[in-house]
Amino acid sequence: MSDLLQGLNPAQRRAVEAISGPVLVLAGPGSGKTRVLTHRIAHLIQTAGVDPLNLLAVTFTNRAAREMRERLSTLVGKGVAMALTVGTFHSLCARFLRRDIVYLERARDFVIYDSDDQERLIRRILHDLNLDVKQYQPRSILSRISSAKNELVSPTEFIRLNRGYRDEVVARCYQRYQVLLREANALDFDDLLVETVRLFEQHPTVLAHYQRRYHYMLVDEYQDTNRVQYVLVKQLAAQRRNLFVVGDEDQSVYGFRGADVRNIRSFEQDYPEAQVILLEQNYRSTQAILDTAQAVISADAGRKHGKKLWTENSAGLHVALYKGYDQEAEAAFVADEIVHLVTSGTFTMRDCAVLYRTNAQSRALEEAFSRRGLRYQIIGGIRFWERKEVKDVVAYLRFAANPFDSVSLTRILNWPTRGIGERTETELARWAVQLGVPLFQALKELDNEQAAAPFSARTITVLRSFLRLTEELAAACRQLPLVQFIAHLLERVPVRESLVREYKTNEADERWRNVEELSNVANRYSELPLEEQLPTFLEEVALVADVDRLDQTADAVTCITLHQAKGLEYPAVFLVGLEDGLVPHSRSLDQRDQLEEERRLLYVGMTRAKQRLYLCHAGRRMSFGHTATTTRSRFLEDIPPALIKPSVRQRAVVAVPQFGSAGRNSGTTTNREVARASVVAVPPTKPIAADTVPARPQKPRVVTFFAGQRVAHTRFGEGVVVSSRLIDGDEEVTVSFTDRERRLLAELANLVHVEA
DNA sequence: GACCAGCCGTTTTTT
DNA sequence: ACGGCTGGTC
Numbered sequence: 001m002s003d004l005l006q007g008l009n010p011a012q013r014r015a016v017e018a019i020s021g022p023v024l025v026l027a028g029p030g031s032g033k034t035r036v037l038t039h040r041i042a043h044l045i046q047t048a049g050v051d052p053l054n055l056l057a058v059t060f061t062n063r064a065a066r067e068m069r070e071r072l073s074t075l076v077g078k079g080v081a082m083a084l085t086v087g088t089f090h091s092l093c094a095r096f097l098r099r100d101i102v103y104l105e106r107a108r109d110f111v112i113y114d115s116d117d118q119e120r121l122i123r124r125i126l127h128d129l130n131l132d133v134k135q136y137q138p139r140s141i142l143s144r145i146s147s148a149k150n151e152l153v154s155p156t157e158f159i160r161l162n163r164g165y166r167d168e169v170v171a172r173c174y175q176r177y178q179v180l181l182r183e184a185n186a187l188d189f190d191d192l193l194v195e196t197v198r199l200f201e202q203h204p205t206v207l208a209h210y211q212r213r214y215h216y217m218l219v220d221e222y223q224d225t226n227r228v229q230y231v232l233v234k235q236l237a238a239q240r241r242n243l244f245v246v247g248d249e250d251q252s253v254y255g256f257r258g259a260d261v262r263n264i265r266s267f268e269q270d271y272p273e274a275q276v277i278l279l280e281q282n283y284r285s286t287q288a289i290l291d292t293a294q295a296v297i298s299a300d301a302g303r304k305h306g307k308k309l310w311t312e313n314s315a316g317l318h319v320a321l322y323k324g325y326d327q328e329a330e331a332a333f334v335a336d337e338i339v340h341l342v343t344s345g346t347f348t349m350r351d352c353a354v355l356y357r358t359n360a361q362s363r364a365l366e367e368a369f370s371r372r373g374l375r376y377q378i379i380g381g382i383r384f385w386e387r388k389e390v391k392d393v394v395a396y397l398r399f400a401a402n403p404f405d406s407v408s409l410t411r412i413l414n415w416p417t418r419g420i421g422e423r424t425e426t427e428l429a430r431w432a433v434q435l436g437v438p439l440f441q442a443l444k445e446l447d448n449e450q451a452a453a454p455f456s457a458r459t460i461t462v463l464r465s466f467l468r469l470t471e472e473l474a475a476a477c478r479q480l481p482l483v484q485f486i487a488h489l490l491e492r493v494p495v496r497e498s499l500v501r502e503y504k505t506n507e508a509d510e511r512w513r514n515v516e517e518l519s520n521v522a523n524r525y526s527e528l529p530l531e532e533q534l535p536t537f538l539e540e541v542a543l544v545a546d547v548d549r550l551d552q553t554a555d556a557v558t559c560i561t562l563h564q565a566k567g568l569e570y571p572a573v574f575l576v577g578l579e580d581g582l583v584p585h586s587r588s589l590d591q592r593d594q595l596e597e598e599r600r601l602l603y604v605g606m607t608r609a610k611q612r613l614y615l616c617h618a619g620r621r622m623s624f625g626h627t628a629t630t631t632r633s634r635f636l637e638d639i640p641p642a643l644i645k646p647s648v649r650q651r652a653v654v655a656v657p658q659f660g661s662a663g664r665n666s667g668t669t670t671n672r673e674v675a676r677a678s679v680v681a682v683p684p685t686k687p688i689a690a691d692t693v694p695a696r697p698q699k700p701r702v703v704t705f706f707a708g709q710r711v712a713h714t715r716f717g718e719g720v721v722v723s724s725r726l727i728d729g730d731e732e733v734t735v736s737f738t739d740r741e742r743r744l745l746a747e748l749a750n751l752v753h754v755e756a
Numbered sequence: 757g758a759c760c761a762g763c764c765g766t767t768t769t770t771t
Numbered sequence: 772a773c774g775g776c777t778g779g780t781c
Contacts, residue, residue, distance in 0.1 A: 061771080090771050115770090189771055256769060360767050380770090414757095421757055545771065563769045585768050601769080624766070625772050 004043050004075065008036075015277045016040045018244070019048055022237075022271035024264070025246040028309045029293075029607035030284025030569065033246050037220055038068055040244065041084065042075040044216060052076075052083040056214040056236070060221040062088055063548040064567060085214070089229050090189060091543050093196040097187075098535075100206045101199060109535065111398050112542035113181070113188045116386060117407045118142055121184075124410075124429070125176045136169055144170045145177060149190035150226045150258035152197065164741075183438050185404045193228040200235045211239040221567070222247035222267075226258035234270070241271065249304060250297050253563060253601045255593065265304055282309050282607075284569055286316025289613045292643045293606040299638040302596050318645035320614045321636075326627070327361070327577070330618040331368035333647075334574045337614065338557055339372060341572055347612075349375060351571040353558040355605045357582045360623075362559050365576070375556035379564055380546045389499060389511040393518055394541055396489055399470065400477040401534050406439040416498030419462050427454055428463075443467050469493075482522045482533035490515070562605045573609035575602070578617040579630040590744040592732075602635050614647065705733045705746060710754040713737070713744070718754055 005013050012032060015025050016039045027033035041057065044050040059065040065086045072081035085092070098108055113121070122138040144167075148158050155175040158167075181188065187195060200207035217237050219225070222245035225233065237243035247264045255261075268274050282290055290311050298306060324330030334354055341347045354365055359381045369376045384390060392415050395408040403409070410429075414420040431454055432442035446453055446463055453460060469492065477485050490496070495515060499508040521540075525533045547564040558570070562583075577583065584598030606613060617632045705711065705724040711733075712718045719737035724746070726732075731746035744751065 088771065192771090254770075257771075358767050358769075417757080419757070423757095543771070547770095561769065582768090587768060597769095622772085 004039050004046065008032075008039070009281055011277055011279050011281070012036050012039075014275075015279070016043050018275055018277070019044075020240075020242050022241055022267070022274040023244045024267045024271075024274050024276045025244070025279060026264075026276065026307065027246055027248055027279040028282060028307050029248065029251065029604070030282040030311075031279035031309075032283055033220070033279060034064075034068070034071075034567075036279070037218060037246060038071045038075065041068075041072060041218065045076055045080060050216060052080050053085075054213065054215040055084050056092075056217045057084065057086040058089055058092065058217070058219045058233075059086060060088065060224060060567060061545050061547055062091060062543065063545070063550065064220065065091075066548075088543070089225075089232065090192050091539070093192040093232075094539055094543065096196050096210070097192065097199065100203075100209075101195070109185065109402050111184075111186045111402050111405050111408070111538060112192065113184075113186045113407065114386075114542055115142070115189075116391065117186070118188050120407050120410070121177060121180055122173060125173050125180065128176070128433075129172060131169065136166075136173075141170050141173050145174045146190050147258055148174065149194050150228055152194065152228055152231065180406070183404065184406045185402050186407070190228070193232060197228055197231050197235065200232075207235055208239075210236055215240055216242045216244070218244040218246075220246050221251075223249050223252040223261055223264045224254045224259040225263045226260055228258075230260070230263045241273075243271065248307075250300070250307070250600055251566065251604050253566065253597055253604055255597050278307065280307050280309055282311040283313070284610050285311065285607060285613075286313050286611055287311055288316045288318055288643065289606065289609050289611075292319045292613070292639055293603055295639045295643060296599065296606065296635050297603040299635075300596050300599050302593070316611055319639075319643060320612070320647035321644045322614060322616045322647040323632070324616065324618040326620045327364045327618045327622065328368070330576055330616050331364040334365065334576060334614070334616065335368040335372050335374055337574070337647075338374060338572075341612070347572050349555050349557050350552070352574070353560060353565065353568070353570040353572070353608065354574045354576060355560060355562050355565050355608065356576050357562055357585055357601075358577075359561060361577050361582070365559050369557065375554075377551060377554060377556045377558055379550050379558065379560045383546055384514070384517070384549070385541050385544075387511070387514055389495075390514050390518060393486075393489070393495060393515055394538070396473065396493065397477070397486070397534065398538055400473045400485075400489075401538060403440040403470065403474060404438050409439050409443075413466065416494055416501075418466060420459075420466065424455065424459055424463070430454075440470075443470075477534060478531070481530055482525055482537055483519060485534070486519050486522055562601050565608050566604050569608050569610055571610045572612040572614075573605070574614045574616060575605050576616045577621070578602070578615050578633040578636060579621065580632070580634055581630065582621075583633050583635065590742070590749045592745050599635055602633070615644065703731050703746075705731070705751065711735060711751045712754045713749060713751055 005016060008016060012035070015023065015036045018040075025033065025036065027036070037057070041055060044055065045052055057065075057068065059068060065088065068086055069081050069084070072084065087095070094112065097110070101108060101110075119138045119142065122141055123133060126133050126136060126138065126141075153161065155171065155178055158174055159171045161167075181191065200210075214236060217233070219233060224247070233243065233245075245264070245267060249261050249264055252259060252261045252264075268276065285293070290309055290313075294309060297303075322330070322333050324333055338349070338352050341352065342349055356362065356365075362378050362381055366376065366378060385394070392411060395411040398405050399408040399412060410425060413425060428442060429439065432439045435442055435445065437445075443463060444467065446460055446467060455463065473489060473492065476488055480488060496512050499511050499515075502508070503511060522533075522537055525537050528536055545564075547560070550558065550560075550568075560568075562575075575583075580589075583602050584595050588594035588598045606615075615636065617636075618630060620627050620629050622628075703724040703726060705721045707721055707723055709721045710718060711721055713735070717737060719735040719742075722734040722736050722741060724731060724733045732743055733746050733749070733751065734741060734743050735751070
């Protein structure tokens with residue numbers, strides 16, 4: 001049992017051994033926190049004699065949950081590891097709700113709506129409310145609804161809080177949205193958490209059951225919890241207070257989805273008896289990488305208590321800085337450098353990762369890699385489950401499992417096309433509203449001869465035959481194992497024919513392969529009892545993240561967003577697109593908190609690297625079909641030049657060695673490409689003393705904008721100043737633009753006074 | 757209802 | 772630059 005503590009430093013040991021009570025572990029990147037979490041669980045089981053059934057662990061991704069289970073299997077045995085409850089907040093809540101939801105009719109078979117389903121629902125609502133979809137973008141309404149839910153604000157409360165006409169529209173949508181979700185027996189992502197909190201609030205016996213069951217609760221990446229998750233943790237840990245949270249405020253990068261660093265910052269107030277453990281030793285990166293990352297994060301103005309990371313690792317090579325002529329040169333550099341790293345025998349392809357801010361950036365890389373025959377895997381982008389053909393087939397499965405699911409019903413109503421057009425769909429929807437029943441119920445009324453269905457005889461025939469099909473499928477899905485049911489479905493519904501009709505041969509083939517892949521995934525559920533196969537499958541479809549599908553054993557370069565890279569590590573890391581507008585992203589430029597989050601994102605990216613780190617940017621970049629010159633990321637200016645070394649590696653001029661056969665164009669490098677190669681070494685823009693971070697310029701102490709002034713912003717156009725105030729020496733101006741009010745930082749937003 | 761041409765928005769990040 | 776959508780026509 002003592003081998004669990006072997007090789008741990010004193011701080012890690014204290015974290016592992018802390019038996020009871022609240023514990024806050026502030027852990028820097030590469031400090032072995034995953035190891036600490038796993039070993040602590042093993043320690044609780046083996047040394048403290050805690051039954052694994054009494055342990056609840058919350059991870060950030062399902063992949064992390066799976067890895068924790070695997071590590072635990074080797075430490076304490078597979079059976080024990082399987083007994084542990086571990087998962088993401090979302091999957092755990094889904095599980096709790098399936099078991100215990102007691103106040104919603106039919107609730108146990110609820111489906112989970114993803115963002116695409118949510119958007120369809122909002123569109124329908126806007127349509128019903130006679131509102132223009134262009135003017136009120138469904139995405140923006142959904143994001144308002146989502147933040148309301150994350151703050152546990154109900155539609156009723158939202159209406160009470162409402163400010164201005166726009167929020168009134170959101171409020172009406174929110175209210176109707178919830179009604180329709182319940183009618184469809186569906187929960188969206190946020191509902192999974194919100195409904196669990198409500199379940200616990202309204203049914204103390206249910207909460208008490210979980211409080212009794214889970215003696216110890218552990219939460220990873222606590223800095224990324226939002227309000228609902230915070231409340232949930234509080235509820236579950238209220239009795240025994242054996243709450244162990246691990247996090248790092250420097251790695252908080254999910255503010256946009258409601259994550260609130262205050263949760264981790266106020267842990268000691270919430271649990272005054274808490275033990276606080278700092279893990280500052282880094283085991284992952286070389287000194288050079290760590291120093292460079294520290295230079296970037298130290299300049300974060302909003303940091304509460306900065307950790308002083310240190311490492312016993314060797315100094316390693318300088319962090320490399322590369323400037324490409326454009327994004328293609330940048331991608332070419334990355335590809336050639338990877339070829340170099342691999343051929344020189346230092347690294348394998350699976351050791352290399354390319355990290356970027358937006359998924360769209362993966363395209364240039366993809367081209368550069370496939371041209372050289374480099375194997376790569378791109379995580380994210382167009383997700384498997386979001387492909388239209390996959391979603392369409394899944395819609396049949398969801399509808400068979402839950403006929404109240406109106407979104408799925410409208411999705412399959414005329415797919416494959418069967419002569420039910422938009423006209424008929426609108427009529428059907430209107431009729432359902434008139435009868436006050438879900439869509440499916442209205443459809444069923446067609447069998448009732450007395451009902452005055454507002455359709456032509458021909459339409460009624462078509463609808464009835466669709467109704468027969470769905471009834472038949474609903475019956476079959478209860479009798480057949482999932483894989484057989486899918487086969488049956490594909491027999492009854494001419495999916496392949498439809499794909500062939502809709503797309504060109506190649507594309508139709510590829511889409512059909514995706515549909516077949518669906519059956520392969522379904523096969524994983526064959527072991528489960530028949531009635532659990534379909535629901536479990538559908539839940540995975542909704543909750544499994546892209547990064548969960550990452551294959552770390554594949555001999556291929558990984559291309560991934562900075563966000564998804566959190567928690568991962570690679571011997572060689574390339575950060576691309578380090579330009580103002582990407583990192584920090586242009587949407588984050590105007591607000592201090594968002595800007596700081598971008599800085600932390602860069603920090604997260606840099607600290608993924610174990611041995612080699614490349615910081616890349618391009619002098620010109622094409623976006624939206626236009627090429628524009630760029631400025632390198634302002635965050636790079638915070639790195640003392642002595643720490644980074646411009647990389648001047650020339651592109652391979654001779655034949656490039658071939659690596660397997662990824663992509664279509666795996667082949668030779670042409671002369672044209674070599675001619676285009678352009679390597680520019682960038683001198684540091686301003687001299688900075690090597691060992692100090694530059695002092696920030698003195699902030700203004702007075703406001704320079706006043707209510708009523710007309711101002712112009714490069715992106716938002718003209719607006720009127722509502723108010724202006726100083727926050728920490730920053731002037732925050734609230735401006736009413738034509739679309740909405742925005743809070744901007746005067747220093748950053750580049751506001752220009754305009755004559756009235 | 758199917759088909760085609762031109763148009764428009766896309767790119768923040770995700771469970 | 773590209774794919775998806777709209778609105779026109781058959």
